[in-house]
Amino acid sequence: MSSKPLKSPPLGFASNGLVRHTSERGGDALARYRDDPVTRVVLFAGEIPILRRVGEGFSALHPREAIAGLVLHETVYLGTLDGAHVLAVLADAGLAHVDPADVDPARVNPVESWQGREDVFILDLRSIATQGLVEEREAGMLAEAKSLLSWHARHRFCSNCGAPTRPTASGFRRDCDACGTQHFPRTDPVAIMLVTYQDRILLGRQARFPKGNYSCLAGFVEPGETVEDAVRRETFEEAGVRVGAVHYMMSQPWPFVSSLMIGCHGIAIDDRLDVDYDEMEDVRWFTREDVILMLHDEHPEGLRTPPSVAIAHHLVRRHLGL
Numbered sequence: 028m029s030s031k032p033l034k035s036p037p038l039g040f041a042s043n044g045l046v047r048h049t050s051e052r053g054g055d056a057l058a059r060y061r062d063d064p065v066t067r068v069v070l071f072a073g074e075i076p077i078l079r080r081v082g083e084g085f086s087a088l089h090p091r092e093a094i095a096g097l098v099l100h101e102t103v104y105l106g107t108l109d110g111a112h113v114l115a116v117l118a119d120a121g122l123a124h125v126d127p128a129d130v131d132p133a134r135v136n137p138v139e140s141w142q143g144r145e146d147v148f149i150l151d152l153r154s155i156a157t158q159g160l161v162e163e164r165e166a167g168m169l170a171e172a173k174s175l176l177s178w179h180a181r182h183r184f185c186s187n188c189g190a191p192t193r194p195t196a197s198g199f200r201r202d203c204d205a206c207g208t209q210h211f212p213r214t215d216p217v218a219i220m221l222v223t224y225q226d227r228i229l230l231g232r233q234a235r236f237p238k239g240n241y242s243c244l245a246g247f248v249e250p251g252e253t254v255e256d257a258v259r260r261e262t263f264e265e266a267g268v269r270v271g272a273v274h275y276m277m278s279q280p281w282p283f284v285s286s287l288m289i290g291c292h293g294i295a296i297d298d299r300l301d302v303d304y305d306e307m308e309d310v311r312w313f314t315r316e317d318v319i320l321m322l323h324d325e326h327p328e329g330l331r332t333p334p335s336v337a338i339a340h341h342l343v344r345r346h347l348g349l
Contacts (some may be wrong), residue, residue: 028193039156039336040280045106045113057104057197060112063307066091067108069115069172074268076155076169078148085148087165088113088256093147101179105197106173115172117180143271152282167280174201174285178212182282185210215286217243218257221342224295228343229268230332231302231310239329241311241320243339245288258293266310267301270294276345279338285302288338292346318343 044231049054060066067088070077078085079093090106094116101117118304152173158164175198182201190205201210221243222229246261248254255273262270270293302310302342313321320326322343333339 028089032039034333037159037163038279038338038341038342040167040170040282041170041278044108044162044164045114045168046108047106049103052104052197052199056112056116057102061102061114063112064091066112066114068094068217069113069168070094070118071116071173071176072118072149074151074173074177075149076152076173078150078160080148082166085160087169087322088239089147089159090259094118101176101192101194101198101274103172103175103179105168106176108168113168115176145239153336157334163309170280170282173279173282174214177214177282177284182210182213213285216248216254216257217245217286217288218248218254218261218291219243219271219288219338219342219344220258220262220270220278220291220293221339221346222258222262222266222293222295223346224268224270224298224312226315227298227312228265228315228346229262229295229310230313230343231266231307233306234308236308239326239332240333241309241313242333242337243290243342244310245339247286248289253287254291258291262295265303265307267299267303269296271296276342277338279341281338290338290342292342315338315347319347319349322347322349328335 030128042178068091069087070089070093074122076087078087079089099116103115105113105115107113155161155169157191179194179249183192184190184202185206185208188203188206189206190203192201192203192210199212230246232241244262244265247256248257248293258273259270272294276290276292281288298312300310317326321330321332324331332343
């Protein structure tokens with residue numbers, strides 16, 4: 028078993044430095060601070076964040092004049108960071124000529140300059156978090172901005188009557204003038220569970236995972252279902268394992284599109300497996316020793332846990348006391 032110490036990594040998107048100023052949104056904080064000269068902007072071109080080089084690193088915050096002349100589809104007031112007001116802005120997707128599926132996550136630097144400028148770059152949000160290209164508090168801010176802007180892009184029409192909706196409450200609501208329905212940003216709860224039996228841990232993989240990666244099982248919480256029951260149902264559906272006691276461990280905002288990962292520890296009643304191979308490529312019980320080797324990327328079969336940006340990595344570490 029590896030004896031190398033593991034550095035404690037941050038949980039991706041979980042640290043957000045913004046003061047939200049929730050009570051000001053209804054007073055149209057967006058209109059009030061949109062033209063403030065010290066206002067800062069978080070800029071997305073379609074699904075892609077735009078980063079600015081700052082010294083040897085990068086920042087997601089731009090001066091307000093960075094959006095001058097751009098075609099803007101949505102603008103949301105996020106709050107303040109270090110006393111400066113922060114807006115999230117969705118600009119035309121054509122500004123960023125990169126498909127997130129084409130981004131090599133092993134690359135250290137952003138993949139392409141933006142509008143020919145040497146100080147501004149584009150890179151997909153997952154790679155930004157995985158590579159730690161911005162401060163932790165800015166990663167959480169990017170997650171909030173992406174979730175809100177994606178919600179606006181997908182809810183331009185009223186689900187009640189089909190009429191167009193318009194943004195209100197500084198971007199935290201959309202109103203339908205035709206039928207009066209108010210629509211609020213959506214977050215989908217996902218149960219993700221570290222399931223154990225005695226001293227072993229249940230981990231699985233889907234075919235879309237990177238080669239060798241095994242993770243905690245997970246699934247969306249269904250209507251009328253508790254988180255605890257979602258843990259039990261999903262574990263049984265995917266692995267055929269019955270779970271008894273369930274305890275909350277931690278949570279993580281996950282902006283793909285907009286989910287809240289609710290991390291739990293489930294204790295299996297027995298270790299019998301009946302894997303659903305239509306959904307899972309493999310599910311196994313791993314010993315503590317195996318999982319520690321996976322965390323260190325030293326497993327003899329080349330197996331590993333997800334990177335530290337993912338909550339599954341932290342659920343495993345916390346259970347092992349690392």
